[in-house]
Amino acid sequence: xxxxxxxxxxxxxxxxxxxxxxxxxxPMNSSLSVTLDxxxxxxxxxxxxxxxxxxxxxxxxxxxxxxVEKVSKFLDKVRIAAGVTYPALVSSENKVPTAAxxxxxxxxxxxxxxxxxxxxQLDLSGxxxxxxxxxxxxxxxxxxxxxxxxWHKGIEADGSDSFANQLLDENAWDFxxxxxxxxxxxxxxxxxxxxxxxxxxxxxxxxxxxxxxxDLSALRDxxxxxxxxSLGKVxxxxxxxxxxxxxxxxxxxxxxxxxxxxxxxxIQLLRSSGIPVYFTIxxxxxxxxxxxxxxxxxxxESLIKLPKVKKVFTCHPGEGVTYL
Amino acid sequence: xxxxxxxxxxxxxxxxxxxxxxxxxxPMNSSLSVTLDxxxxxxxxxxxxxxxxxxxxxxxxxxxxxxVEKVSKFLDKVRIAAGVTYPALVSSENKVPTAAxxxxxxxxxxxxxxxxxxxxQLDLSGxxxxxxxxxxxxxxxxxxxxxxxxWHKGIEADGSDSFANQLLDENAWDFxxxxxxxxxxxxxxxxxxxxxxxxxxxxxxxxxxxxxxxDLSALRDxxxxxxxxSLGKVxxxxxxxxxxxxxxxxxxxxxxxxxxxxxxxxIQLLRSSGIPVYFTIxxxxxxxxxxxxxxxxxxxESLIKLPKVKKVFTCHPGEGVTYL
Numbered sequence: 001x002x003x004x005x006x007x008x009x010x011x012x013x014x015x016x017x018x019x020x021x022x023x024x025x026x027p028m029n030s031s032l033s034v035t036l037d038x039x040x041x042x043x044x045x046x047x048x049x050x051x052x053x054x055x056x057x058x059x060x061x062x063x064x065x066x067x068v069e070k071v072s073k074f075l076d077k078v079r080i081a082a083g084v085t086y087p088a089l090v091s092s093e094n095k096v097p098t099a100a101x102x103x104x105x106x107x108x109x110x111x112x113x114x115x116x117x118x119x120x121q122l123d124l125s126g127x128x129x130x131x132x133x134x135x136x137x138x139x140x141x142x143x144x145x146x147x148x149x150x151w152h153k154g155i156e157a158d159g160s161d162s163f164a165n166q167l168l169d170e171n172a173w174d175f176x177x178x179x180x181x182x183x184x185x186x187x188x189x190x191x192x193x194x195x196x197x198x199x200x201x202x203x204x205x206x207x208x209x210x211x212x213x214x215d216l217s218a219l220r221d222x223x224x225x226x227x228x229x230s231l232g233k234v235x236x237x238x239x240x241x242x243x244x245x246x247x248x249x250x251x252x253x254x255x256x257x258x259x260x261x262x263x264x265x266x267i268q269l270l271r272s273s274g275i276p277v278y279f280t281i282x283x284x285x286x287x288x289x290x291x292x293x294x295x296x297x298x299x300x301e302s303l304i305k306l307p308k309v310k311k312v313f314t315c316h317p318g319e320g321v322t323y324l
Numbered sequence: 325x326x327x328x329x330x331x332x333x334x335x336x337x338x339x340x341x342x343x344x345x346x347x348x349x350x351p352m353n354s355s356l357s358v359t360l361d362x363x364x365x366x367x368x369x370x371x372x373x374x375x376x377x378x379x380x381x382x383x384x385x386x387x388x389x390x391x392v393e394k395v396s397k398f399l400d401k402v403r404i405a406a407g408v409t410y411p412a413l414v415s416s417e418n419k420v421p422t423a424a425x426x427x428x429x430x431x432x433x434x435x436x437x438x439x440x441x442x443x444x445q446l447d448l449s450g451x452x453x454x455x456x457x458x459x460x461x462x463x464x465x466x467x468x469x470x471x472x473x474x475w476h477k478g479i480e481a482d483g484s485d486s487f488a489n490q491l492l493d494e495n496a497w498d499f500x501x502x503x504x505x506x507x508x509x510x511x512x513x514x515x516x517x518x519x520x521x522x523x524x525x526x527x528x529x530x531x532x533x534x535x536x537x538x539d540l541s542a543l544r545d546x547x548x549x550x551x552x553x554s555l556g557k558v559x560x561x562x563x564x565x566x567x568x569x570x571x572x573x574x575x576x577x578x579x580x581x582x583x584x585x586x587x588x589x590x591i592q593l594l595r596s597s598g599i600p601v602y603f604t605i606x607x608x609x610x611x612x613x614x615x616x617x618x619x620x621x622x623x624x625e626s627l628i629k630l631p632k633v634k635k636v637f638t639c640h641p642g643e644g645v646t647y648l
Contacts, residue, residue, distance in 0.1 A: 202531070203528075203531030203532065203534055203535045203565075204527075204528035204531045204532075204569070204572065205531075206530075206531065207526070207527030207529075207530065207531055207572060210527055211527045233575075236576070237574060237575065237576055240571040240572075240576040240578065241527075241571060241576070243568075243571060244528060244567075244568035244569065244572045245528070245568065245572075246568070247564040247565060247571065248528065248531060248532075248564075248565050248568045248569075251557075252561055252564040252568075254564065254588065256580075256585055257589065258582035258585040258586045258589075258632070259582065260582075260585065261580055261584065261585055262582045264578065265581065265582075308582070
């Protein structure tokens with residue numbers, strides 16, 4: 001009753017913004033991501049009836065009560081599915097530094113879901129595993145698969161049809177994803193609160209939802225055609241639209257900082273010089289930049305020179321969950 | 325048949341964004357502004373049947389053909405109303421430097437309308453004069469009056485009910501308006517094009533229109549109560565909402581630069597330290613900051629220290645059109 005799984009983080013090209021059910025992590029809109037090759041979580045789960053209670057080591061340190069509670073609550077779903085009540089020892093190695101501009105919840109819950117389900121020999125399909133991981137953190141369902149992944153929002157109240165599937169293998173199309181760090185401070189509004197506030201108060205939220213299917217369809221076409229410029233344009237518009245949606249919230253939500261603007265304008269400048277390069281921005285100030293591998297070096301070198309840029313991490317499309 | 329008028333520029337607290345008729349400058353939404361005391365245009369118009377054609381001096385220099393054509397087209401409206409065809413000699417002194425972050429079209433067409441109408445003894449009411457000025461540049465209709473001014477969008481196709489009126493005299497409530505310059509370059513998308521693109525393509529535009537009446541009503545209340553914090557909050561939300569609307573356009577429109585973010589975050593910092601200070605941003609990167617006169621000095625001094633801030637101009641509510 002012990003298993004180890006590794007899951008990579010992912011970056012949304014069509015963003016997930018807004019929940020229809022906060023407990024089940026059911027989204028208001030479908031989203032589309034690419035799984036990355038460099039930032040991951042490795043988690044070992046061992047169930048044992050002789051354990052007294054759930055224990056959670058994060059990077060070899062006992063986790064806080066709050067974190068243990070989150071993990072326990074998630075493991076309960078797996079235990080219920082397996083018909084057992086054994087406590088678990090969970091040990092996680094988190095290789096998604098906050099300082100790299102990625103949240104670790106996606107890879108964290110994908111790895112936890114995979115390891116726990118395997119430890120209890122649940123023999124879940126990819127779809128079932130994505131539904132399970134989703135209940136720990138929404139975007140975790142997309143990290144089950146490698147390459148390009150779509151998370152279908154679903155319509156059922158129990159979330160059974162809110163799952164992810166792979167659109168294209170990570171080896172089928174390569175490009176470079178540069179995570180450009182302009183700030184490492186804690187953001188002033190959490191994604192959870194930002195989503196809630198936007199859904200409840202922004203007059204733009206309906207417009208956001210109304211255009212998601214069009215964005216998804218355009219992005220699916222771009223992926224099918226390996227059309228980098230189309231992918232970049234849709235991704236960029238979608239990210240700016242998400243941030244626009246938040247600016248309409250009451251009170252308004254603004255995650256951007258001066259470095260964010262510098263990177264955006266620099267990308268526009270590079271593009272006007274003929275290099276196909278595009279950006280996306282999650283709920284925070286940092287920017288992710290996409291370009292073709294042949295331009296990776298020149299894009300990296302020009303970004304790292306910007307005064308407000310602290311660090312640039314380069315990734316590529318990566319694989320889904322693996323078992324170690 | 326000669327008259328001289330002076331008109332101040334104005335800054336919108338509830339923004340005008342989007343036209344329902346481009347030729348008549350009819351707006352999609354009503355707006356609310358405060359006329360300023362420091363930046364103005366003085367224009368002299370002389371009609372004379374012995375003149376060969378319209379001549380337009382701008383700051384003592386013969387204006388370009390394009391500018392003369394704009395002025396002539398506007399004067400035609402006045403000539404038709406007066407039943408004359410005399411050419412005019414127009415001489416304008418523009419004290420609204422582009423480098424101060426204000427457009428000169430509002431004060432420019434307000435002064436031109438007032439001087440031309442007076443020269444031809446049209447004896448227009450304030451409302452009629454605002455309707456005339458509006459046909460040169462939308463926001464010009466608000467510069468006819470001093471203090472707080474509302475521009476009613478109207479519903480008639482001929483624009484006869486799209487006029488401005490004064491809500492509160494400039495002497496009834498004083499506060500400081502600081503124009504914070506972070507960039508002086510030409511913006512990449514003109515307001516005219518930005519408006520059109522937003523109306524045609526942004527899925528947020530309906531949400532923008534749907535919330536205008538609420539914003540106007542809240543701002544009218546704030547003005548009636550001399551409630552500076554309420555005024556500031558509504559103004560700030562409305563400005564961010566306008567920029568959010570543009571981020572939804574296709575392609576997205578982003579007027580902000582890194583200095584814009586620095587000023588916004590600095591204002592939020594000042595506010596969290598207990599100083600009631602708020603911002604608004606027109607279709608460009610520069611920021612206008614509102615505070616109470618007793619905080620003007622401290623706000624000015626802290627803004628001018630920001631690395632990206634090039635200049636800060638301080639204004640106060642000012643008067644409407646006057647005749648010299």
